Amino acid sequence: MATTTGLARIETQEEKKKDENGVRYTDITPGVRAQTIDELHSLQRKRSAPTTPIKDGAASAFAAALTEEKRDKQQMQSISASLASLARETGPKVVKGDPARKGEAAAQGAPQTPHTHHQHRYPAAPTIAVSDSSLKLTHVLYNLSPAELYEQAIRYEKGSFITSTGALATLSGAKTGRSPKDKRVVKDEATTQELWWGKGSPNIEMDERAFLINRERAVDYLNSLEKVFVNDLFLNWDTENRLKVRIISARAYHSLFMHNMCIRPTYEELESFGTPDFTIYNAGRFPCNRYAHYMTSSTSVDISLARKEMVILGTQYAGEMKKGLFGVMHYLMPKRGILSLHSGCNMGKDGDVALFFGLSGTGKTTLSTDHNRLLIGDDEHCWSDSGVSNIEGGCYAKCIDLSREKEPDIWNAIKFGTVLENVVFDERTREVDFADKSVTENTRAAYPIEYIPNAKIPCVGPHPKNVILLACDAYGVLPPVSKLNLAQTMYHFISGYTALVAGTVDGIKEPTATFSACFGAAFIMYHPTKYAAMLAEKMQKYGATGWLVNTGWSGGRYGVGKRIKLPYTRKIIDAIHSGELLTADYKKTEVFGLEIPTNIDGVPSEILDPINTWTDKTAYKETLLKLAGLFKNNFEVFSSYKIGDDNSLTEEILAAGPNF
Numbered sequence: 251m252a253t254t255t256g257l258a259r260i261e262t263q264e265e266k267k268k269d270e271n272g273v274r275y276t277d278i279t280p281g282v283r284a285q286t287i288d289e290l291h292s293l294q295r296k297r298s299a300p301t302t303p304i305k306d307g308a309a310s311a312f313a314a315a316l317t318e319e320k321r322d323k324q325q326m327q328s329i330s331a332s333l334a335s336l337a338r339e340t341g342p343k344v345v346k347g348d349p350a351r352k353g354e355a356a357a358q359g360a361p362q363t364p365h366t367h368h369q370h371r372y373p374a375a376p377t378i379a380v381s382d383s384s385l386k387l388t389h390v391l392y393n394l395s396p397a398e399l400y401e402q403a404i405r406y407e408k409g410s411f412i413t414s415t416g417a418l419a420t421l422s423g424a425k426t427g428r429s430p431k432d433k434r435v436v437k438d439e440a441t442t443q444e445l446w447w448g449k450g451s452p453n454i455e456m457d458e459r460a461f462l463i464n465r466e467r468a469v470d471y472l473n474s475l476e477k478v479f480v481n482d483l484f485l486n487w488d489t490e491n492r493l494k495v496r497i498i499s500a501r502a503y504h505s506l507f508m509h510n511m512c513i514r515p516t517y518e519e520l521e522s523f524g525t526p527d528f529t530i531y532n533a534g535r536f537p538c539n540r541y542a543h544y545m546t547s548s549t550s551v552d553i554s555l556a557r558k559e560m561v562i563l564g565t566q567y568a569g570e571m572k573k574g575l576f577g578v579m580h581y582l583m584p585k586r587g588i589l590s591l592h593s594g595c596n597m598g599k600d601g602d603v604a605l606f607f608g609l610s611g612t613g614k615t616t617l618s619t620d621h622n623r624l625l626i627g628d629d630e631h632c633w634s635d636s637g638v639s640n641i642e643g644g645c646y647a648k649c650i651d652l653s654r655e656k657e658p659d660i661w662n663a664i665k666f667g668t669v670l671e672n673v674v675f676d677e678r679t680r681e682v683d684f685a686d687k688s689v690t691e692n693t694r695a696a697y698p699i700e701y702i703p704n705a706k707i708p709c710v711g712p713h714p715k716n717v718i719l720l721a722c723d724a725y726g727v728l729p730p731v732s733k734l735n736l737a738q739t740m741y742h743f744i745s746g747y748t749a750l751v752a753g754t755v756d757g758i759k760e761p762t763a764t765f766s767a768c769f770g771a772a773f774i775m776y777h778p779t780k781y782a783a784m785l786a787e788k789m790q791k792y793g794a795t796g797w798l799v800n801t802g803w804s805g806g807r808y809g810v811g812k813r814i815k816l817p818y819t820r821k822i823i824d825a826i827h828s829g830e831l832l833t834a835d836y837k838k839t840e841v842f843g844l845e846i847p848t849n850i851d852g853v854p855s856e857i858l859d860p861i862n863t864w865t866d867k868t869a870y871k872e873t874l875l876k877l878a879g880l881f882k883n884n885f886e887v888f889s890s891y892k893i894g895d896d897n898s899l900t901e902e903i904l905a906a907g908p909n910f
């Protein structure tokens with residue numbers, strides 16, 4: 251072992267200096283201006299300067315501080331009102347800032363004092379305390395930055411780690427996918443008339459009282475905590491149809507997730523945010539009471555359109571929040587003649603816009619993230635008279651088997667600020683193993699859309715030219731690509747066929763054929779024919795072409811064949827974008843009557859007709875007929891509905907299904 255005792259100390263020229271008393275000093279750097287370690291720590295953090303000037307045109311720092319204090323006070327009053335117990339009719343006492351930073355105020359120097367968070371307390375409650383909860387303070391961590399949220403998560407939430415590329419690895423707990431069987435909507439006089447209820451509908455009913463019971467449960471839980479996270483954010487890049495949303499949650503993970511997934515307001519926009527249009531109470535760590543009326547498990551995700559509120563109990567899967575708000579948009583937008591779309595969206599350099607509809611796992615995120623095109627969004631959009639707009643400000647990519655080669659843009663987006671859910675990593679190097687399904691198959695990355703280098707900001711575009719319907723066909727009988735006429739597009743849009751891939755929805759372990767109207771039955775609020783009629787009208791008006799792309803199996807059904815290679819699907823999509831497929835030669839398939847191209851650049855021609863890829867031709871025919879039968883059965887419920895004002899379209903759509 252090396253020893254230092256015998257070595258002579260080497261002095262630098264600097265060190266040889268002596269002070270006036272002849273005492274030689276060796277500490278050559280000047281000291282810090284702090285008397286205590288707390289003071290030293292307070293020097294480290296500078297007050298963050300707003301990126302936009304404070305409105306009142308306040309000249310002096312003092313005046314600006316007063317304005318900010320006023321604004322802080324308004325924000326805290328508004329949050330206290332959000333968190334008010336309806337039974338007790340009082341808001342909790344809230345205070346801005348981290349409870350762990352108590353006492354720091356004293357340590358901070360004079361200039362900081364007027365701004366110190368702990369200076370302001372906003373008791374919205376009356377002077378007489380009526381419950382123990384009104385005696386305590388709830389700290390509000392309001393719109394924290396990603397760095398602050400990292401610190402909160404790592405310090406207080408088990409399972410939070412920084413990965414080797416800087417992402418925040420988190421665990422969503424027992425639920426690693428959505429719980430559609432626990433999604434409830436308040437059925438009152440208005441919604442009884444307006445919404446889609448009953449067989450096939452995603453809206454499971456609850457009454458107002460049941461909602462209020464769950465709301466109270468969530469609010470009491472949140473108020474019992476020492477601190478809650480609050481985010482005020484926007485939805486929809488179409489600023490005329492923007493929604494102001496407030497998310498109140500118990501976890502830094504949820505706060506960072508929504509910060510990434512929604513549109514982040516500027517400092518100035520936040521200042522004039524005012525009252526939110528919609529509020530989420532995420533008490534997902536806390537269960538609902540299954541003895542309560544309407545409750546069937548310990549999970550409930552509840553929406554009250556009248557109250558403009560969503561309550562989450564018993565699931566910490568963050569996707570519930572973004573998809574819950576998507577449901578709200580599916581209610582609000584069609585009222586304004588705007589079609590909400592469960593689709594990805596991108597745009598070519600010449601302004602050609604494509605929509606990618608599809609259920610979970612069919613490729614919306616993967617295929618809309620295309621290095622040669624501008625990304626408008628990966629999952630939720632609106633189509634209005636002025637074009638398309640993304641509802642969100644971030645993407646939510648699946649990362650199972652993610653590869654740098656196949657999906658470089660998503661790979662590179664997994665960096666500081668990105669939330670990585672339920673992934674497995676090396677305990678020492680913190681390198682993520684994207685192939686590992688130990689926690690779940692539904693591993694996810696949530697990142698701000700600007701992490702994709704060619705994101706189109708603002709995320710809006712002109713009217714779509716191509717409407718691509720993605721189906722991941724586990725039966726392996728749908729062609730890799732077919733060109734659809736309008737009636738076929740509507741038929742397949744209403745059918746919403748895919749094989750549900752394991753993981754995203756709780757409890758599904760292997761691919762199963764599923765039909766989900768409008769490729770998003772879990773999120774629609776009105777009857778599917780309402781959205782279908784709007785889509786038909788818009789496609790006709792703006793001359794968009796429909797396509798059906800099978801991103802699923804080829805050469806046999808699941809278990810026998812293989813999933814179509816992603817590079818081939820990308821070539822197919824390229825040919826749609828470029829217009830090559832509009833002028834290609836086509837032939838018509840049996841049973842489904844689909845127009846399939848005979849040749850595409852970069853794709854082996856034999857795979858374009860699925861029959862060629864099956865060795866067992868009898869099995870192919872049987873499987874084809876089986877799937878056609880499933881389509882027919884599924885469509886029966888829609889045959890009694892009129893689609894749009896035009897009866898002939900309804901007839902055409904009915905005739906556009908499989909014929910056998």
Ligand SMILES: Nc1ncnc2c1ncn2[C@@H]1O[C@H](COP(=O)(O)OP(=O)(O)O)[C@@H](O)[C@H]1O
Pocket residue numbers: 608609610611612613614615616617628647648649650801802813814815816817819
């Ligand atoms: N041919 C293919 N086309 C599209 N995706 C494919 C294909 N083959 C495999 N995949 C994988 O399937 C998944 C598609 O998921 P994703 O794009 O997140 O779907 P969505 O956004 O519609 O839920 C990704 O993990 C992707 O790598």
Ligand SMILES: C=C(OP(=O)(O)O)C(=O)O
Pocket residue numbers: 427428569570573609610611615629646754
């Ligand atoms: C977040 C989800 O969306 P998708 O799988 O379509 O990306 C989900 O369905 O839970």
Ligand SMILES: [Ca+2]
Pocket residue numbers: 540541542543544545546
């Ligand atoms: Ca019950």
Ligand SMILES: [Mn+2]
Pocket residue numbers: 614615616628629646647648
């Ligand atoms: Mn997606």
